[in-house]
Amino acid sequence: MADEGRPEIEWRFGPGSKRAPAWVRWTRRVVALGGLAAAVVGIVFAIQFMHTPALLLDQPSDPINAYAASHSASPSPPDVPRTGLWIEVASLGIALPIRDGDGSDTIPDWVALHYPGTADPGNGGNSYLYAHGLRGMFGTLLYAKTNQEVVLHNYTTGVLRTLHISRVVGRTAWNDTSWITEFSPVPLLTLQTCVGADIHSDRWIVQAA
Structure with a gap:
């Protein structure tokens, strides 16, 4: 075989x-x-x-609506002509005029305040801007993601400067001032809002470069 x-x-x-x-x-x-x-x-x-903000993971209700419930504000921005410098983040529904702040807790609605002593927005260095945590103001920074476009638009001169969100720092203590004094050799926007209406509530920090 x-x-x-x-x-x-x-x-x-x-x-x-x-x-x-x-x-x-x-x-x-x-x-x-x-x-x-x-x-x-x-x-x-x-x-x-x-990419989900820590605030949203431990708070099932909408934090922006929770803030609005304890903060009386006009539901829509005033109808004013666009002049001077504005900050615009189209993907987050943000379009606010930039005004000089005094560093106090007195913050008008529908403006972004420039913290005194920090760099002018768009110039070299760290420019610190802050506004209320309401929808249409800086509230939607809670949903910011890296690479989203941030535009500094001067409606008086026509100059546009485009930056992109480079870091979502997230929740920080209300008395953590390190983000105000942070050094930057290049133009940097540090954007801050509150996650509660109390002046001692935590802050939310986003940076764009």
Whole structure:
């Protein structure tokens, strides 16, 4: 017989074994691909988790509406001509004139105040701007993401300067002034709002460069 004297192949798995049957190899591939797909899904969820502001993770209600409930303000911006310097973040529905602030807790509605002593917006250095945490003002900074466009538009001179959100710092203590005094060799906007109507509530910080 043709097969006489032919050694019988015995399938063994482990070091020094013969090549596994095709079904075993395909099973291994399917398991490996399944593990890879699970890892990819896990990474995607992790990225989404990291891009969700911590404030929103531990507060199921809308924090902007919660702020509005305790802060009496005009529901819409006043109809004023656009002159001078404005800050505009179209993706977050922000368009506010920039005015000089005095560093006090007296903050008008529908303006972004420039903290005294910080760089002029658009110039070299850290420029600190702050406004109320209401929708249409700086409230939507709670949903900011990196690379979103921030425009400094001077309607008097026609000059436009475009920056992009470079860092979502997130929630900070109300008395943490390190973001005001932060040094920057390049134009940097540090944008701040409150996450509560109390003057001692935490702040929310976003930076654009």
